[in-house]
Amino acid sequence: MNAIPPPRVRRYRAIFLSDTHLGTKGCRTDFLADFLGSVRCEHLYLVGDILDGWRLRRSWYWDEGHDEVLRLLLSHAKAGTEIVYIPGNHDEMFRAWLPLNLEVAGIKLRKEATHQTVIGLKLLIMHGDEFDSVVRYAKFLALLGDGAYTAALVVNRWFNAARRRLGYPYWSLSAWAKRQVKGAVKAIDRFEAALAGEAQRRGYDGVVCGHIHHAQMRDIGGVLYVNDGDWVESCTALVEHEDGRLELLDWVAENQLSFFSSPTERARARPAPVT
Numbered sequence: 001m002n003a004i005p006p007p008r009v010r011r012y013r014a015i016f017l018s019d020t021h022l023g024t025k026g027c028r029t030d031f032l033a034d035f036l037g038s039v040r041c042e043h044l045y046l047v048g049d050i051l052d053g054w055r056l057r058r059s060w061y062w063d064e065g066h067d068e069v070l071r072l073l074l075s076h077a078k079a080g081t082e083i084v085y086i087p088g089n090h091d092e093m094f095r096a097w098l099p100l101n102l103e104v105a106g107i108k109l110r111k112e113a114t115h116q117t118v119i120g121l122k123l124l125i126m127h128g129d130e131f132d133s134v135v136r137y138a139k140f141l142a143l144l145g146d147g148a149y150t151a152a153l154v155v156n157r158w159f160n161a162a163r164r165r166l167g168y169p170y171w172s173l174s175a176w177a178k179r180q181v182k183g184a185v186k187a188i189d190r191f192e193a194a195l196a197g198e199a200q201r202r203g204y205d206g207v208v209c210g211h212i213h214h215a216q217m218r219d220i221g222g223v224l225y226v227n228d229g230d231w232v233e234s235c236t237a238l239v240e241h242e243d244g245r246l247e248l249l250d251w252v253a254e255n256q257l258s259f260f261s262s263p264t265e266r267a268r269a270r271p272a273p274v275t
């Protein structure tokens with residue numbers, strides 16, 4: 001309808017994002033709304049842990065930032081973007097609905113998906129927690145699997161609020177966990193190899209997943225492994241350009257945003273509405 005997009009709008013063929021953990025205070029809804037309002041795409045894949053456990057937890061958190069993200073997602077669907085929502089382990093309540101093959105407000109609910117890039121690369125899209133068993137001895141990954149993660153994020157926020165007052169730089173919980181927890185690097189390695197192996201076994205050229213909050217794009221034995229990261233700390237997304245080029249976007253680094261700004265400090269001007 002609106003033929004002339006605002007100058008800030010970026011067009012992609014496909015966007016993949018995961019682990020937004022909406023419904024928790026940890027979600028950077030300010031950055032995510034900024035991102036969703038700045039992009040247009042034909043295909044949008046929500047690769048799990050988008051909504052975080054509303055059925056299971058007492059401390060469901062929702063504010064206007066979360067409203068805004070939801071509104072932008074629905075706007076993209078309304079504007080004609082094909083949206084596929086793949087439930088993860090934090091939004092596994094939707095997995096019970098998978099047999100219904102639901103499409104709600106233009107958003108398709110699927111267990112996994114296949115995306116073919118414009119140059120013919122066949123990608124398997126899945127959240128990835130299905131492979132937790134192969135890395136089950138990793139405490140770092142176990143942490144991501146349950147409520148302890150949300151609790152750790154609360155502590156992280158308080159801790160950083162104090163650091164900010166004392167003039168110290170931002171301290172990243174997940175970066176620390178990855179460094180400190182013995183075997184975390186090996187666990188990430190095993191996770192990546194398991195996902196790439198699954199893609200290869202099923203005849204795909206690559207896999208796009210999330211779950212471990214560790215953005216990555218690399219070749220593993222001739223298979224493309226991509227993890228689109230998260231919107232709690234890393235604020236990353238995978239995009240397919242119109243020419244088929246795949247790129248991991250780091251929204252915070254690229255836009256020089258500060259993790260110190262509270263998600264509730266939403267003074268930033270909103271980009272133009274999705275049309």
Ligand SMILES: [Mn+2]
Binds near residue numbers: 049088090129210212
């Ligand atoms: Mn997960």
